[in-house]
Amino acid sequence: MIRVWLPGHLRTLANIDGEVQLEVQGAVTQRSVLDALELRYPMLKGTIREHVTGKRRSFLRFFACQEDLSHESPDAPLPDAVVSGAEPFLVVGAIAGG
Numbered sequence: 001m002i003r004v005w006l007p008g009h010l011r012t013l014a015n016i017d018g019e020v021q022l023e024v025q026g027a028v029t030q031r032s033v034l035d036a037l038e039l040r041y042p043m044l045k046g047t048i049r050e051h052v053t054g055k056r057r058s059f060l061r062f063f064a065c066q067e068d069l070s071h072e073s074p075d076a077p078l079p080d081a082v083v084s085g086a087e088p089f090l091v092v093g094a095i096a097g098g
Contacts, residue, residue, distance in 0.1 A: 003088035014041040031074040063090040
């Protein structure tokens with residue numbers, strides 16, 4: 001099982017308490033995890049990635065194993081610790097302003 005942590009506003013939208021656990025078929029990548037997440041919680045479609053381009057929304061970042069994966073290829077394999085369920089895949093809301 002892949003563990004996914006979402007920011008509060010997305011957990012509220014999807015009516016989720018805490019962490020999400022997903023089964024991902026095939027290679028475990030950002031794309032496959034987000035596809036599985038959107039399939040299970042269709043109300044999240046378009047909130048994490050753009051509808052048309054599939055690119056990450058500007059004010060969201062992806063982390064795993066204390067590494068920022070936001071600019072990695074969406075088809076790059078996620079770390080083994082995420083695949084095994086030892087570590088979560090984090091979707092983090094960025095903070096902007098001054």
